[in-house]
Amino acid sequence: MRRANLVVGGVLIAVIVSMAAVGLFWTPFSPTAISGPRLAPPGWPHVLGTDGQGSDTASRIISGAKLALLVGVMSVSAAALIGVPVGIIAGMSHRWVAAILSRGADILYGFPALLLAILFAAAVGGSTWTAVAAIGIATIPVFVRIARAATMQVMSQTFVEAARLSATPPLQVAWRHVLPNIAPVLGVQVSVSFGLAILAEAGLSYLGLGSGSDVPTWGRMLREAQNELFNAPLVALWPGLAIAMATMGFNLLGDGLRDLLDPKLREIA
Secondary structure (H helix, E strand, O other): OOOHHHHHHHHHHHHHHHHHHHHOOOOOOOOOOOOOOOOOOOOOOOOOOEOOOOOEHHHHHHHHHHHHHHHHHHHHHHHHHHHHHHHHHHHHOOHHHHHHHHHHHHHHHOOOHHHHHHHHHHHHOOOHHHHHHHHHHHHHHHHHHHHHHHHHHHHOOHHHHHHHHOOOOHHHHHHHHHHHHHHHHHHHHHHHHHHHHHHHHHHHHHOOOOOOOOOOOHHHHHHHHHHHOOOOOHHHHHHHHHHHHHHHHHHHHHHHHHHHHOHHHHHHO
16 A cells, blocks of 8 residues: 555656657647647547647647657756755865855745746746746755755764765765665655646746646647636546546655655654
8 A cells, every 4th residue: 555656656757758658659630730620529430539729638738748758858957957966065075165055045935937928938938948948947956955955854873974084085086975874855845846737837828827838738729618617627637637547656656766865754654
């Protein structure tokens, strides 16, 4: 039962990743072309029906999975590559250096992804890169806080004190001792951040701040479906279900990884 979250989350993520992988090479119909009557119910050949424009819903869901995972991978990777080193430095440095870095992260934390996306869209226009930059910058403070707190715990251990007393350079201490010991915590945060990034991308696309109008995304599908919500509610169900599956899958995976990797939880079990 302790690993149920890990298994369920892994299955949900496998479904989303499989859709994205298939979408790289094949979709039943063109996701942007009119391929049938408007608002057709699920059946053959449109297994999930069609939307208000007559485009195949299944093809748009599959194509949207590619963009959702792309935005998640790029934004979370950028945030981790910046936030983790800053957090480690803050956890290993003197108090005033840690205070400056922490306050900088707090200031950045005050700019949510939506506000940053609005600013970037006003400056350069809405696009996939706008969503990636906004979500990535908004996620950096989370990794800074997590990495700093975990680093401070590791730095208080006796083996780190021994390494420092033996004149080991700080960079080697961080690489050999700190990073391997905080990696499980960071892995959990990466998984959770993936789910939040996919949800944020859907919200930005819903508001028209994400990819262009010619790119099918789950958020844009929801926005287009709201005009037909009472006539054909299934049009809104499918993209909403895809967003829920992706977000829940990464959150459950994060919970499962925490239960699996946290030694305190293993001792309790």
